[in-house]
Amino acid sequence: MKKRKKRLIQLIVLLFIATNYLLVFLDKENKVDRIAYVHDWYDIFQANLEETVSTPGVLAATEEKPVYFDKEAGTFNEFLVEEGAQVNAGDPLFSYRVHNYYETEANLLEEAAKLEGQLTAIETAIATISAYQIPEADTESAPSFEVNQDEILVEFPQDPIEANLMKEQYLAEKQNELTQKTAELALIEGQLTELQQTGDTITVESPFEGRVKELSDSLQDPLITVESTVLHAEGELSESMRPRIEEGFPVRIEVSETAALLEGAVAGVSDAPKGEVSVKGESVYPFQVTLEAPPDEGEDAVEGEETAEEENAGEEILDLLPGYHANLIITTDSAEGAATLFEKNMHQNKIWKMTVEGTLQEQTIKTGIKMNEMREITEGAAVGEWVADSPKGQLREGATFITPLKAWQQPWKQLMNPKTTNWWDHVAAGILSR
Template structure:
């Protein structure tokens, strides 16, 4: 009977409190939210990436062709796998018509001399050009309009850098043309001295990666020793990747992962079939020395492309964010449901762009019982209390208890 009476009183007490809270439109009854689990926002570097398969290939390939109308092939002077320098002999052939070959070589030499003179003029003109500081884009016409250089001015330093890059590009083209001219002049010298035999020289340095014994074109291919990574992107991935994006080339060698960057993304797919998916070629140039030829053409690698990056970002675990909001525990002891704007996500971490600061306390359990703008309480952390570590026998607890009662 006594237990039944206690149970009835307890139920009436709970019911009365529930009714008071339900009817409390003026919020005169204090509400308290209990927080069991909470965490803090962190400062960390976040990146959004795309990992794609790739294969190592030569950066450049120079294909050598043989015009059978010019003469009869005699012999190769190199073999597949040989390393060649500019000017090294590649093959010989016997001309069938001296006068025709003489005219052809003369025309090619004249054409190359004109191109070399034009490149030298461009380099001299752009190298001596002083860029004025202004807000608009600088448009420069070179070589009587043959070459156009467009430079968006964003400061003298950037302008000078673009100028140097343009000069380097044209200087490289000039060196290539001069090597071709030297080869043709030597062929002309052979023709004039022998009357019927010409030795063709290498226009570039590299490795003989392909050689056609059947004399089909291309007769041979000279590949540069420098390697880069080649990959392909789907239509969706092509919309995300741009040139100059930071990329790690992941190898299975002792070199490990090598830093690099996207240097080329094609706007044209490899194949354009209606029923097939489109794939867009991509080249990644990476930094790293080929120690004793560790890296070889054909090695398969991984391409870890950084699409977006946020350094020193305020971050919070994804499962602590509820429908675009977080439960912030303020210093005055109030629980606030704050709306946040999120950014980059890496694994379980999400960047908080707006709505939180570094070191903010964030409650997350039991989330279904949280109420906005209420006082919160947390569980008592006994290990954090000093007295928890003290031994009772070292304390005159009776004295302090009587003293406390006396003060009360």
């Protein structure tokens, strides 16, 4: 009798479960309530994301400038600098004895006169363009002016803003040219004065600032090589990395020798592979990175005050030397304040939204940048929306969701504190609502 009763109860339970499953399965009009129990849920948050690639690099001088010696002009005397020495413009590099005093003096006088003429033309151009007024409104024809009818003709674009920018750029170029020619004239005049005083000796001075990289002991040209003290980073890209890198991409430079961390940008990427092209092995493409110098004193600070970070950055750049190895981290894409979600909460470019109506909604999304385990959401969801994660079997379209009460996360002390809660207002509101 007991066994029959037990079996009957089991049969009733099975029929009840089967009936419920059948009703839910046959419910095409959603008349049967579906409730999803969501245990884990996460909000879509805001984050700054970036995609990067890393490659080894090395620091090198931005340029090398050779200094030559004309053996027909005289006989080499001696070097006046050593390899590795720092030189400024005007510092003596080497000396030599001339073969013919009068011929050398005439050549120097001719060179000095040529430079003086060039300086006069540059000064005239600067004065003329400085006095020229760009029309404030667009004109039918582009404004232009002539400094010297046979030499210089400058035409400006019709847009006044572009024209003023072009004017400033032209003036800056001419000022640099003026400085360079003035330095050259000073060197020639110094050599001429020395020759007239000694009768046979000329000292060649450095025309630029830098570090003496190499002296030619065999007196073959270039006699001296001076490298710039301004550094940049050089690296190589693999075939797979080359299409992703473009000029202007920001770069972080981690220098292993000094533990320095600098900022820079991709200055140029070669379109031709390094060395001989071969079927065997992978091709590599050289590229260069400019280093960002710290701001000038007072540029970003009040009355010339610099922050500790700026001072440290300046010291780091001063301590760097050509040949130091570095890790180059190139940012290929970035997004500030992007709607972000962890990839584990996505299901093949779909998420389960928890709507304000209390139901689940399956939403297709478009994703962007991936950083670590995070992924940018570009379409389909916004910052602040909630996403259900588990259990997966409970996630159904249109289902009403319920979530557990996480008592340990509730601010019970704050709620029960009479100093922070006005209980009389709540009691009065409850009585009036009855």
